[in-house]
Amino acid sequence: MENFLYGVLTNTGKGFFTAEDRRNFFLRGYPADVWVVGNNPKGALWVADKGGVFKTKSEAQALVDADVQAAQAAWDAQSDEEKALLGNERPADITLP
C-alpha cells in the first residue's frame, strides 16, 4: 500500500485543515493546489470532505511540475538585476513524497 494519497483542493482559509486534522494524518501543501495526505481513512476522508479530486502520484507530480516550470520560466524572463536580488532564488524542482 502506498504511504500517501494525492488530491487537488483549494485552500478555503480558516477551517480548511484543523489542528485535529494535523494530529490525525500527514498533510502537506504543494504548488498547483496539490495536497498530499497520509494514506489512511482520516486522510482520505479529509480530501473527500473538502471536495478534493484524487490524483495518482504521477498525475499530482505532473501538476506540480507544470506549476514550478511556469514559475521557473517567469523567473528566467526576469532581468539579470532582478535575478540577482537577494532571496529571489530560481524556483526549485519539487519531488512529491
Place this chain on the structure above:
Amino acid sequence: MSTYENLHGTRVNVVSTNPSNPKDGEVWYNSTLGQLKGYVLGLGSFSSGGTASTARSELMGNVGTQTSSLLAGASTTNTEEYNGTSWTEVNNRSTSFFRIVNSGTQTAALGYGGYSPTSIPTAPARYAISTEEYDGSSWTNGGNFPNGVQTAGGTGTQTASLQASGIFGPSPSANWGTATHHYDGSSWSSGGAMPAGRDISSVTGIQTAAIMVGGRADGGAPNLNAVLYYDGSSWTSQPNYPETGHAIIGSGTQTAAMLAGGAVPSRTTNANTWDGSAFATTGSLATARAYGIGGGTTAAALVSAGSTPGGSTGATEEFSEGGVEVKTLTTS
C-alpha cells in the same frame, strides 16, 4: 544518579489499564501493554487560517497576535488586517519595498527598510530609509532610518523597536555591519553592536529582551544556526538552532519563542519552540515557506504569507500548543 522516586517522592505505579484521571506529569507502567506511559504535553500543531487577498513574500518581522495581525508591504503597498478568521484590506502604505521589516501591533505597527529593484527618490541607492507608522487606520511617515537597510531583522513595539541584522546602505558600499538600531517612536539611535554581521535573521521579543535566530553570515553565506540574546545593549550567545537557515518566521518572546519555516536553504515546513534554554521540535507547517510574517506566542502563533517553493503565498497558518495527553514514553 537520581531516581524517579527521589524526584517525585513516589515510585512509578504498575497498572493493568491506564488511569482514568491522570495528573499532569504522572508516569506509570502499563503491564498489559508492557509500556511506560506518561500524561504529558503533546506536540502543538498548525491549522489553516484565512488567506490574504494579496500573496506576498520578502517580509521580515512579527506583528500582533494570532487574532490581530497585519500584512503590509513587500513589493506592494497593499495592507491587510487579520482578525483571527479572515483578512481585510485597509489603507495602503505609501511606499513598497522588498524585504521590509514590520513589527508592533495591528493598531500600532511599524514598517521600515527594504530594497527597491529600481532607483527611488526616498532611498539612497535603493536601500530604503523610510519608516512608516500604522495606527490601525492609516500609515504616516516616521523618522528616517540612517542610510537605509534591507534584509533586516526587527521586533518590538512602535515606540520601542529593535532593528538587528541586515545589510546597510547606501550601495554599492552596502555591507553586513554589526550595528543595531533602536526606534523610540520618532527617531532611530544606535543600539548594541552584534558580535558579527549577519542578515535575514529572525528577531523576536522586545527591544530590551530579544532573541535572534539564524540568518546569513557577513557576505551572504553561509547560513547560520547561531542564536543570540539581546538585553537592550549587549548580545550573548545561546544554544544553536536545530537547523542552519535564514528567513525563519518567528514570534513570541525572548524566553518563549516560536520559529517556523525558513530557507535551509530550500523552504522548510519544520517548526521549533524555544523555552529559554532549549529548542524543541513541534508540529510542522502544512506548506513550506520562508520570508513571512510571524505573530502571537508559543501557545497561539500565526504564520502569514511568505515565499513557498512555488512562489509567493497569502496563506496563513495558526499554531496551537498541544494539550496534555497520555503518551508512551521511550528513550528515543
